[in-house]
Amino acid sequence: MKKGIETEFKKLLLERYGIGEEIYSLALEAEREAAGSLERIDRIKEFNTLKVLSAFRKEEISDRHFAGTTGYGYDDIGRDAIDKVFANAFGAEDAIVRPQIASGTHTLAITLFGLLRPGDELLAVTGKPYDTLEEVIGIRPGVGSLAEYGVKYSQVDLLPGGVPDLKAIHNAVNENTKVAQIQRSRGYAERKAYTVDEISGIVKAVKSKNPNTIVFVDNCYGEFTGIEEPTQVGADIMAGSLIKNPGGGLAKSGGYIAGRKQYVEMCSYRVTCPGAGREIGASVGTNRDILQGFYLAPQIVAESLKGAVFTASLFEKLGFETSPLKDEQRGDIVQTIKFGTQEGLTTFCGAVQAAAPIDSFVVPEAWDMPGYDVPVIMAAGAFVQGSSIELSADGPMKPPYIAFMQGGLSYANVKLASMLAAERLLKLKNNK
Ligand SMILES: *Cc1c(COP(=O)(O)O)cnc(C)c1O
Numbered sequence: 245m246k247k248g249i250e251t252e253f254k255k256l257l258l259e260r261y262g263i264g265e266e267i268y269s270l271a272l273e274a275e276r277e278a279a280g281s282l283e284r285i286d287r288i289k290e291f292n293t294l295k296v297l298s299a300f301r302k303e304e305i306s307d308r309h310f311a312g313t314t315g316y317g318y319d320d321i322g323r324d325a326i327d328k329v330f331a332n333a334f335g336a337e338d339a340i341v342r343p344q345i346a347s348g349t350h351t352l353a354i355t356l357f358g359l360l361r362p363g364d365e366l367l368a369v370t371g372k373p374y375d376t377l378e379e380v381i382g383i384r385p386g387v388g389s390l391a392e393y394g395v396k397y398s399q400v401d402l403l404p405g406g407v408p409d410l411k412a413i414h415n416a417v418n419e420n421t422k423v424a425q426i427q428r429s430r431g432y433a434e435r436k437a438y439t440v441d442e443i444s445g446i447v448k449a450v451k452s453k454n455p456n457t458i459v460f461v462d463n464c465y466g467e468f469t470g471i472e473e474p475t476q477v478g479a480d481i482m483a484g485s486l487i488k489n490p491g492g493g494l495a496k497s498g499g500y501i502a503g504r505k506q507y508v509e510m511c512s513y514r515v516t517c518p519g520a521g522r523e524i525g526a527s528v529g530t531n532r533d534i535l536q537g538f539y540l541a542p543q544i545v546a547e548s549l550k551g552a553v554f555t556a557s558l559f560e561k562l563g564f565e566t567s568p569l570k571d572e573q574r575g576d577i578v579q580t581i582k583f584g585t586q587e588g589l590t591t592f593c594g595a596v597q598a599a600a601p602i603d604s605f606v607v608p609e610a611w612d613m614p615g616y617d618v619p620v621i622m623a624a625g626a627f628v629q630g631s632s633i634e635l636s637a638d639g640p641m642k643p644p645y646i647a648f649m650q651g652g653l654s655y656a657n658v659k660l661a662s663m664l665a666a667e668r669l670l671k672l673k674n675n676k
Contacts, residue, residue: 261599261660263667271663274557278570281553285546292468292542299332300539310532317526326534327522330490330500333538334467335476339502340512340522341486343495343530348464348485349376351499355483356380356423358501358511359458362394364422367457369413369446370438371402374431374462375616396420406435408442410449417453424450424457428474429465429576432640432648436568437575440470444477451478458507464488465576465632465650468545473502481507486534487631489577492544493653494537496530496628544633545577548651551635551658552579555649558662562669577633579649589645591672593623595665596637596649599657600625610641618642635661 257263275282309322317323323342331339345351352374360366366381378384382391391397400416403409417424426446429437438446447459461474461482467489474482481503486495501511512521527534556579557570565582568574583589590610597608602625610619619641626634635652639645652658 257663261664261667263663267663267667267670270561270666271554271558271659274561275554275659277561278553278557281571282550285549285553288469288471288549289542289546291471292545296329296333296539296542299329300535302332303328305329305535309535312527312529312531314526314528316524317528318524320525320527320531322531322535323525323527326531326538329535329538331502334473334482334502336473336482336502336508337505338508339500340508340515341498341500341534342515342525343486343498343527343534344525345486345499345515346497348483348488348499349374349380351483351485351501352377352462352464353380354499354514355460355481355501355511356390356395356425358514359423359460359481359507360390360393360395361422363396363420365396365398365418365420366390367416367421367424368397368399368427369416369424369450370400370408370427371406371433371435372399373425373427374464377462402435406430406433408438408446408449410445413446413449414453417450417457419454421450421454421457423460425460425462426474426479427462429462430578430580434567434580434646436572437466437469437578439573439575440472440474440477442575443474443479447474447478465578468542469549469574469576475503480504481511486537487628488633488651489545490538490541491534491631491633492537492540493628493631493633494533494540496533498530498534544653547653547655548577548633548635548658549574550655551652551662552577552649554655554659555579555581555662558666562666577650581647581649583645583647584643585645586641587672588669589639589641589647590621591668592647592649592665593621593637593639595668596635596661597623597625599661599664600635601657602626616640637661 313320326341379386382389400412458480461479463482463484483501486498556566567580608623610621613620622638624636633651637649639647
């Protein structure tokens with residue numbers, strides 16, 4: 245029986261995707277060699293599933309929470325229960341979760357505007373923040389930026405190798421440092437994501453200098469990759485996107501902010517407006533998706549982590565530099581592969597697109613995107629537009645031609661995409 249399915253599978257791989265014996269056997273080896281990491285991810289999944297389930301149980305989630313509201317959204321019991329479930333699962337005092345939050349950048353901007361006042365100082369402690377935040381902060385001119393409101397900005401750069409400079413962070417914090425911002429995931433930088441243990445060290449470096457400084461974590465891509473969240477190790481507040489990890493692939497839009505009660509409240513007046521705060525904001529039919537997505541999130545994050553580990557393992561075997569390595573501890577769902585050539589990066593992204601459920605027939609091309617200095621190639625075939633808990637791969641068209649791959653609702657799908665990329669790269673090499 246086992247032999248039967250294997251033969252049929254190989255036949256189908258070759259017929260439908262052109263993947264031959266050589267890559268198939270390499271993939272089997274790659275998976276075997278990654279077995280330890282894959283197993284560890286399953287343990288984390290079980291742990292986080294328990295965390296989420298017990299939060300559902302504590303809040304007595306039931307069918308009545310799915311109904312939702314329209315208009316102003318007063319007394320939306322589903323929406324209010326979702327806030328509590330997120331807070332509970334993240335070990336935070338409070339949370340605000342809303343489908344109206346338009347993107348990850350929006351939820352981070354809400355948090356910064358919620359916490360900072362004119363004259364305050366924002367200190368980025370893990371180097372320059374994510375590209376799209378530059379206009380929010382005013383590092384690049386942006387209409388309505390924090391800089392326009394008189395919020396000062398400074399940053400502590402990372403040490404070589406992308407390591408947070410704890411001594412410099414301690415020195416940079418002063419009595420006017422209102423918010424210290426940590427970015428957990430790597431963004432488009434050549435560094436690893438920080439684990440929650442590492443974040444704990446950064447929190448200590450800040451708080452030992454000024455205990456009143458609010459430590460804020462950009463938690464995008466980090467949720468459920470380990471057994472704790474930043475709010476469980478002393479971070480005061482964190483935020484993330486629902487079309488990434490905590491939406492579980494089912495949330496159609498939205499963001500969350502979780503942390504200390506007084507800070508979440510301050511942010512709530514920016515989610516809507518001063519006065520109304522969290523009392524309004526209709527859920528218009530989104531409560532079920534958000535709850536079911538959060539329920540599935542530990543499992544979906546595990547699928548994408550396993551896909552990343554498999555990809556690292558396969559491409560290490562093929563001689564490419566990957567980060568993280570297959571058995572390194574992970575703080576986010578991002579996997580990078582360094583191709584060194586334009587052709588390599590383009591081929592990889594093309595294969596990810598071809599293996600997607602949606603738009604598998606299109607070929608991605610690099611284009612000039614607003615906010616980037618070089619053309620960027622992006623592969624995405626998602627059910628939810630721009631969702632990156634679904635499998636996607638992208639990279640700026642400049643040396644060393646690194647692909648940033650993330651997401652995957654299904655491990656089997658990520659595996660297929662990686663095998664297809666490997667096959668196409670092999671053909672490219674053999675044709676030279
Ligand atoms: C995705 C991401 C953002 C921005 O999210 P958008 O939805 O693209 O606006 C910010 N920070 C990090 C670390 C991210 O991964």
